[in-house]
Structure formats: structure tokens, C-alpha cells
Amino acid sequence: TQLLEQSPQFLSIQEGENLTVYCNSSSVFSSLQWYRQEPGEGPVLLVTVVTGGEVKKLKRLTFQFGDARKDSSLHITAAQPGDTGLYLCAGELRDYKLSFGAGTTVTVRA
Amino acid sequence: GAGVSQSPSNKVTEKGKDVELRCDPISGHTALYWYRQSLGQGLEFLIYFQGNSAPDKSGLPSDRFSAERTGGSVSTLTIQRTQQEDSAVYLCASSYYWGNEQFFGPGTRLTVL
Secondary structure (H helix, E strand, C coil): CCCCEEECCEEEEECCCCEEEEEECCCCCCEEEEEEECCCCCCEEEEEECCCCCEEEECCEEEEECCCCCEEEEEECCCCHHHCEEEEEEEECCCCCEEECCCEEEEEEC | CCCCEEECCEEEECCCCCEEEEEECCCCCCEEEEEEECCCCCEEEEEEEECCCCCECCCCCCCCEEEEECCCCCEEEEECCCCHHHCEEEEEEEECCCCCCCEECCCEEEEEC
16 A cells, blocks of 8 residues: 555647646654666666645756645646656655655646 | 676576576665666666675565675675566666665566566
8 A cells, every 4th residue: 555646647748738746644653755766777867855834846846845745736837858757756664765656747848 | 987887788587496586786885785676667676785784685575585795895696496476677786875866777687488
């Protein structure tokens, strides 16, 4: 049983469109991390959010941590083909272990 | 500097055989983690090592799985008497210390026929 539920599982959009990926849980996390994974490679950390209500921006990517530290979202503005990949969220538990969601596969068509 | 490396990149084995997967962490990183990634699922924590402390084996799915880390560096994950449900990508990660940012290797794709 996974602590984190990601939605949608798959997302296919046209270049230039916006998209949002959600990560939800009934558990409270010390922090939440977002990763992007490309085929044949390991996940790469994009951002860590720590404070409830926190919003972080990384170029065209906006990350938000819910007020109760149970959920998060990733919004991509004007998506580009280079944004294609598997996006994973991971919640940090009290003993520093990470609990990963199943991931959202994003495909951006040129 | 070099990132985390894993070998082999792909391994095909027959049910019942033993396999060994290797991980070379980033030099100077004291923490090392093993995860399993099955199709359509997220990363499943298996085991982690921190320096010379006893490893946290709480994520190992059965006693067929074991791991060791020699000299605080290279780690080997061993799966004995492999089963088809062991087929997955096995990822290794390392960090400077437990709780710091984890850097992942490219993984070993294991296929059990």
C-alpha cells in the first residue's frame, strides 16, 4: 500500500500547454520531494518543499506543499518536449525514509 | 566527479538462480540506499547503510534478499532463488549523510524468466 497517490497516471499534452500533477496522502510528511526520471536513468531531484503552504518556482515549474503537509502539486507552464518524463513525488517520514508515489508519465508532443 | 554507477545494466536470469547486483556510490558519500521499481509502481525502499552503523533492512521483502557494503563504499544486493515477481529495476542511491539529497544510479533491470 502506497502512502502517496499521484494523479493522473498518464498525461499527454501539446507543446505550449499547461499541466498539473497532484500528489495526495492522508499522512503528514516532514517534507516532500519531486523527482523527474527519464528512461534508463535514475530519478533526479527537482525540489524539496518543507513548510506547509510553501510555493517554490523553478523556471516554468511551480511546486506547492499543502497547508497540512499532506499533499502537493506540480504545475508546468508552457510545457516543452524536454519536460517529457516520469514525475515522482516522495514524502519524507520521521525517520528520514522516503515514501514514493507511483509516478505520473508526462508526454509533451511537439 | 562521477555519479552513482550500477552494474550490470541488464540481467536476465532463470527462476531459481541467484543474482548479484553491484552499486558504486559517489566518493565520500556515507549513506547508501537500495530501492526496487516495478512497472506502474513507485520506488520501494529495500535497505540502507549509514557509515559503519548496522543497516536498516526493514524494506527487504523476504529472506531471499540480502545486501552488504564493504569498506563503506561498494555495495552488493543479492537475491537468492529468484522468482518471477522479483523482475523489476533495482536502483541504488547515495547521499553525503542520511537524510541529505539522494543521488540515484541508472539502475539494473532484472528479468526473471
